[in-house]
Amino acid sequence: MDIQNIFVLTGAGISAESGLGTFRDRGGVWSRFDPMKLATPEAFAADPVVVHDFYNMRRRDAMKAEPNPAHAALARLEAELTARGGRLFLCTQNVDDLHERAGSREVVHIHGELLKARCTACGAVQAWREDLSVETPCPSCGTRGSMRPDVVWFGEMPKHLDAIEDALLKSDLFVAIGTSGAVYPAAGYAAQAREFAIPTLALNLEAADNAGMFAKTRLGPASETVPAFLADILAGGDGAG
Structure with missing residues (x-):
């Protein structure tokens, strides 16, 4: 053929x-964490610190994996x-x-990609390997509190x-x-x-x-x-x- x-x-x-980790299998990520509190635009708007902590952990895990x-x-x-x-x-x-x-x-x-970050203020996407926080300024426009992982959340x-x-x-x-x-x-x-x-x-x-x-x-x-x-x-x- x-x-x-x-x-x-x-x-x-x-x-x-x-x-x-997988997501939907028994013992997967979404059996241990509530995706509606961690992987939606609404969750990020309500508690960006918690969402950043979750994705910072995942980013570090991804970089350690081979x-x-x-x-x-x-x-x-x-x-x-x-x-x-x-x-x-x-x-x-x-x-x-x-x-x-x-x-x-x-x-x-x-x-999307975990090792990229996107600014919700100007839309610029950057390669990103460090932790993100609500204090992280956008390298393109300087806005603080606007940076998020460039991943697709539920509802996007x-x-x-x-x-x-x-x-x-x-x-x-x-x-x-x-x-x-x-x-x-x-x-x-x-x-x-x-x-x-x-x-x-x-x-x-x-x-x-x-x-x-x-x-x-x-x-x-x-x-x-x-x-x-x-x-x-x-x-x-x-x-x-």
Whole structure:
């Protein structure tokens, strides 16, 4: 099978083996913290100190984490497809930078990036690795109290939707890795791929909420299933083994 353009959607499951928690699984982040008090514009307006503390903790955890073999395999797949004249469109729901640190060159963050900060006063976005607080001045306009993580909170519009839709419709294969299948619009991409007769494959630790939308599924840790997927693609298979 000649697969040239692959659309890969990754979720928290791919970073779990790097020590970063998932969100909706038993024991996940949202089972321990109330997202309505930490991950909404209203929560930030009501108590920015608490929200900053939560995201400062997550930013420090993300910077300490290291990419795992699943991240490395996707970086290699990108390079191999590019060399063939194809493309890997890597869309991640994750706000960490593990894909980039593993070597992936083009990563689309549908939910934003934890290592960036945005000013609500002037709209400027900055690379950011330090803690944020209500006293942090915006490097662009100098306003204090306006800096926030450049992540998508509940109730906000995901990023890059037009580019994602365009890449999905041009793909030869849709692959979801480590996703819960519960967060939209990303959870709807498998159904959209099927609508356009694009083969679908899920690589998950356990079946996702939208498992019925996938033609094929491989269950297991991402550090095992993703390198196996890569090997199968490079051997001329369809990635399902």
